[in-house]
Amino acid sequence: MKETHKNNLENQGYNWVKVSQMLENTPVSDCEGKYPGYAGLWCKLIMAVTSYGMMKNTVAVIHGPTNCAWAVRNFCLTNYSLYYGNPFLHMPSTDIDQNDVISGGTNKLIRTLKEVDRDYKSEHICVFDTCSTALIGDDIETAIKTAQKDCIAKIDYISGAGFTAPALGKSIEETALRYAEMMEPPAEIIPDTVNILGQYKEQKRCKKSKYPDDGSELERLIEGIGLKVHRVLISGNYDYVKTAPQASVNIISCPTWGIPLAKKMQEKFKTPYINQAIPIGIDPTRKWLSELAKFTGKNPDAFIEKEVQELMPMFEKAKSLVQGKVALMECGRNSQTAFARPMAMARALEELGMEVRLFGLHPMELKAKTMDAEYFINEGFDPLILNGVYPYQQPINIKDLGFKEGEYLYFTQDVFPAPGDGSRVETSVHLRRTKGAPGRGVGFRGTKALYESIIEAVIMAENKVHPTLYDRVHGRG
Numbered sequence: 001m002k003e004t005h006k007n008n009l010e011n012q013g014y015n016w017v018k019v020s021q022m023l024e025n026t027p028v029s030d031c032e033g034k035y036p037g038y039a040g041l042w043c044k045l046i047m048a049v050t051s052y053g054m055m056k057n058t059v060a061v062i063h064g065p066t067n068c069a070w071a072v073r074n075f076c077l078t079n080y081s082l083y084y085g086n087p088f089l090h091m092p093s094t095d096i097d098q099n100d101v102i103s104g105g106t107n108k109l110i111r112t113l114k115e116v117d118r119d120y121k122s123e124h125i126c127v128f129d130t131c132s133t134a135l136i137g138d139d140i141e142t143a144i145k146t147a148q149k150d151c152i153a154k155i156d157y158i159s160g161a162g163f164t165a166p167a168l169g170k171s172i173e174e175t176a177l178r179y180a181e182m183m184e185p186p187a188e189i190i191p192d193t194v195n196i197l198g199q200y201k202e203q204k205r206c207k208k209s210k211y212p213d214d215g216s217e218l219e220r221l222i223e224g225i226g227l228k229v230h231r232v233l234i235s236g237n238y239d240y241v242k243t244a245p246q247a248s249v250n251i252i253s254c255p256t257w258g259i260p261l262a263k264k265m266q267e268k269f270k271t272p273y274i275n276q277a278i279p280i281g282i283d284p285t286r287k288w289l290s291e292l293a294k295f296t297g298k299n300p301d302a303f304i305e306k307e308v309q310e311l312m313p314m315f316e317k318a319k320s321l322v323q324g325k326v327a328l329m330e331c332g333r334n335s336q337t338a339f340a341r342p343m344a345m346a347r348a349l350e351e352l353g354m355e356v357r358l359f360g361l362h363p364m365e366l367k368a369k370t371m372d373a374e375y376f377i378n379e380g381f382d383p384l385i386l387n388g389v390y391p392y393q394q395p396i397n398i399k400d401l402g403f404k405e406g407e408y409l410y411f412t413q414d415v416f417p418a419p420g421d422g423s424r425v426e427t428s429v430h431l432r433r434t435k436g437a438p439g440r441g442v443g444f445r446g447t448k449a450l451y452e453s454i455i456e457a458v459i460m461a462e463n464k465v466h467p468t469l470y471d472r473v474h475g476r477g
Contacts, residue, residue, distance in 0.1 A: 008400040009028075014388030018358065019343075020365070022331050022387045025364040025372050044171040045160035048128055051175055051200065051257075052158065053089040054234040055241065057123040057436060059116055059153075062093040062160075063109050063140065064130025069093035083313055094118055094133075101136055106143050113147035114157060120153075121209035124238035127157045134161030141260060152236055159162035167368035173260040179234060180264040185250050186245040192296060193230035194222050194245040198258025198277070200234065214253060217397060217443035221285070222251075223302040224307075225293045233261065245269035251292050252277040253442070255340055255375045277375060278340055279346030280450070282308055282315065307444040311451070318451040319352045321458045325423075326408040327354040331385075338413050339365070340372040345411065345427060347381045359396050359412070389407050395466060409457060423461035425453050 017025075049060050049072045062069040073091050092207035094112045096105045109127065116125055129140055158178045176198075187255045196269035199215050209216075219229045231240060250265060250273035260271035274295060279288035286304055293300035322419075327349040332338030337360060344355045364386075366373060368379075376382070386396065398410055405422040412428050426432040427450075431437045439451030 008249045008402065009388065009396070010388075012388065014386055014402070015115045016384045017387045018382050018468035019358070019373055019385050020377050020382050021361055022366055022385055023370065023377075025387075026367045036204070042168050042171070044069070044162045044164065044175075045071055045128060045130060047168070047171050048158045048160040048175045049089070049091070050076060051234050052126050052128075054200070055124065057126050057233075059092065059120045061109075061112060061116055061125060062091055062130065063105065063112075063127055063133045064093060064096050065132060066093050066095050068132075070439060074083060074313075089202040090120060096130075098133055101130045104136060104138060105133055106138050106140075109138065109140065109143045109443040110147045111456070113144070114150055116149035116172045117147075117153050124155050125153045127155065128160035129157075131163050132162050134159070134164060143267075168365065169256055169368040169371055172256045173371065176257050177264050179336045180261060180268055182238070182241050182247050183265070183269065184242045185269060186243070190230060190246050191226050191248060191249055193247045193249075194227050194292065194296075195231045195233060195235050195244055195250045195271075196222075196229060196253055197250050197261050197273070198213045198252050198256070198327075199232045199256050200254055211433050212436070212438050212445075212447070214438040214442045216441045217445050218253060218363070220445075221289055221443050222292070224303040225289060225298045227298065238413060245271055247271065249274060249292070249295055251288070255372050256369060259371055259375065269364075275375075277342040279394060279443060280344040281351045281445075281447055282311060283351055284328070284347060285444055286342070305326075311448055312450040314448055314455070315352070318454045321455060322352055322354050322409065323348075324407075325354060326403055327356045327411060328401065328403065328408050329356060329358045329411045330395075330413040331358055332413050334431060334434060339369040339372075340375075342411075342413055343372065343381065343383075345441065345450065346383055347376070348413070348447060350381070351414065352408070352451075356383040357401070358375065358384070359398075359401065361385065362390040363387060388469055407412045423457045425450075425457045427453070 043066060049062075052060055053076055054057065062072065069091050076089060091110065095110045096108070098376040100108060110178070113125060113127070127140055127144060129138065133140075137152045140157050144157055148155050156178070157226060158175060196215065197217050215235075219232070222229050231244040233241065233244060244332060245265060250262045250271055252273065255277040258277060259275070264273040266273055268355055272295070272305070274291050276288040276291050286308070289300050289304060327346065329349070330344045331342045346358060350356050386401070390396075408427055409423045411425045427441065432453075433439065434449040434452065436445060438446045440446070441450055447476050
């Protein structure tokens with residue numbers, strides 16, 4: 001750390017270290033360790049059900065108390081319906097009470113599954129257990145086999161008991177693997193087809209929307225080199241998911257969701273995968289496409305060259321404005337769990353010549369996202385991150401980091417950006433829309449939108465001008 005950049009947190013035990021150091025030095029969570037308690041803020045049930053919420057014509061049966069069902073339903077209605085436009089997901093519960101905890105709820109689950117199949121007439125039903133039903137050892141798989149005999153809908157099971165995998169990353173990994181269990185061996189392999197794995201939240205591929213999603217941009221890139229997208233997971237109906245192994249190759253969007261599923265599909269169906277993920281920036285997007293093209297025998301040079309040439313004027317302008325500036329990249333202000341996307345954006349900022357500093361990530365949350373961290377470290381990207389004993393829900397004040405106004409650009413994350421008068425680049429999916437660019441910023445068009453946002457932020461900060469409400473809501477006015 002530069003001598004002039006001492007921060008006000010050093011006497012509290014904070015220091016700047018490489019991501020690899022923080023990952024290596026952070027112990028596993030236990031009741032008596034340095035970081036006692038829960039190694040991940042999100043409940044596994046929430047992560048499991050919200051991934052399933054990407055599928056169509058489905059019903060999620062919550063095998064547990066009504067309180068658990070309401071907690072997940074509230075999260076889906078507020079976080080997802082407001083920000084991601086996913087359809088309403090039916091979530092009936094078995095309404096387990098204290099008597100069922102004593103006597104067992106297996107029969108109640110069988111009865112509920114039959115009633116759901118009769119009343120909802122959905123194509124697919126998925127059972128999610130909770131802490132209470134997992135603790136008493138309800139035999140869910142046997143219940144499903146029993147109910148399946150009298151049900152038309154296909155029934156599957158994804159574990160949602162929070163205590164079984166408290167680390168967020170492990171919860172996601174276990175959930176992702178279950179979708180491979182829904183798949184069937186392919187009757188044929190369709191040439192030149194690609195699955196995009198790990199596309200979580202924005203996956204509707206609205207090509208004609210002025211605010212496209214990441215799936216749309218990734219599909220545009222894949223089609224640009226002469227290939228065709230077969231499946232974007234997690235999305236579609238049950239038939240869409242079960243036929244995913246017909247693709248020639250898998251490529252990855254989010255590493256936490258995508259890499260475990262890719263490995264499982266390779267193991268189970270021999271489907272190969274390209275180990276590139278979350279392409280933001282010119283070189284990462286070029287590499288993401290080039291490795292896919294090399295595997296499939298395509299020549300991507302002309303397409304990539306055209307895309308890069310269109311980006312270069314914006315790249316050079318942004319680069320000239322950020323010379324000598326530090327990129328302060330926050331990693332999830334309210335949840336302190338975001339890591340893959342901040343790292344991908346930080347890699348793109350380093351490409352612009354910026355000195356990157358990440359902050360706002362509890363060490364245990366990094367430990368819970370080991371798969372993300374190891375992916376970027378193996379790719380040769382290992383920036384500085386603020387290490388310390390972070391209190392949950394009490395984010396770091398950027399003024400305490402020791403950088404003066406004009407020395408840095410602050411890149412926000414999640415829904416509660418920090419106040420400040422310096423250059424602030426809104427990268428949160430919740431608060432930022434850019435016309436013609438994917439919300440989470442991947443690909444060449446997402447990279448262009450990042451450059452545009454940097455240019456606008458620097459100019460506005462210098463001119464002391466703030467964007468209008470119209471601009472904030474709709475992108476460029």
